Amino acid sequence: MMTVYSAPNTRAIRVIWVLEEIGAKAEIKSMPYPPRQRAPDYFAVNPTGMVPLLIDGEVRLSESMAICDYLATRHGSPLVVSPDDPERPQFLQWLWYGESTLMTPLSRLNIVRQVERQGGAEVEVLIAGARDHVAARLRMLERHLEGRDFLAAGRLTLADISVSYPLHLVGMLGLDDLLEPRAAAYRERLRARPAYQRALAVS
Ligand SMILES: N[C@@H](CCC(=O)N[C@@H](CS)C(=O)NCC(=O)O)C(=O)O
Incomplete structure (x- = not known):
């Protein structure tokens, strides 16, 4: 079961x-x-x-x-x-919209509301809460990367390309201390790929 x-x-x-x-x-x-x-x-x-x-x-x-x-x-x-259905592109669009584009600001608002209910709307409280959230969520990546270079199928796939962006943001937001060794090495492995470097350069 x-x-x-x-x-x-x-x-x-x-x-x-x-x-x-x-x-x-x-x-x-x-x-x-x-x-x-x-x-x-x-x-x-x-x-x-x-x-x-x-x-x-x-x-x-x-x-x-x-x-x-x-x-x-x-x-x-x-x-x-x-995959062969002409409606497939629309299906993919809305599938991802539901968990990314629409959920992102709603999650942010939800977290602010939770902090507000706890009586502390100060920026430090929000940042500490968000850091905890990110750290907890990175733990599953750390665990999954044990004995693996990539996330799925033993090769670079869209799963890696999807996860590369939040890892990029971790750096941009000054949160590199939250990356444990395997995740840090994984990000370096992705960054070392010439195609990724070209994408960073032209984006
Ligand atoms: N992208 C994940 C997000 C999972 C998620 O954020 N779950 C929320 C509940 S809707 C949760 O467990 N939040 C509590 C927490 O992060 O501690 C999914 O679609 O399942």
């Missing part, structure tokens, strides 16, 4: 919705939000403390839309628009 770690009103809703649409069963472990603070044992399961997390045998996924894609694709569900 698959397990989904969840918390109310989080992106885990996407995953549970897909399970419902495709008629697949999973054990839903719902925790109080945020698990990072209110269910500290969860760090042993997921080093970022974030939800959702899917465990399906050897498969562990903690990006909500990756989980949705994994589940829907495996079930041959029409929730996924196939």
